Amino acid sequence: MLSIENTDLANRDRLTYLWTRVNGPMPPGTTFEDEGRVMNIPDVKVIYKGEYRCTVTRENGQSDSKIVMVPVDGMLKNVTLFNIK
Helix, strand or coil, X not given: CXXXXXXXXXXXXHEEEEEEECCCCCCCCCEEECCCCEEEECCCCHHHCEEEEEEEEECCCCEEEEEEEECXXXXXXXXXXXXXX
């Protein structure tokens, strides 16, 4: 399993998260935890490598996004962390 997590914990109760895959559909079985802050890809395969975008929207409607490159090698087990403020 591969987990990608937004690590910004400040004001979490006022943020919403939307994950998308830039050039294709999300991998089958992808799940989200902690109100969308964490995306899990359960069956990691090479075909799922690429760019994934997390868009964080604040209560006032302002949003930021970050693209995370997932270099899936079929053996990836580590967790990728990033922060959007």
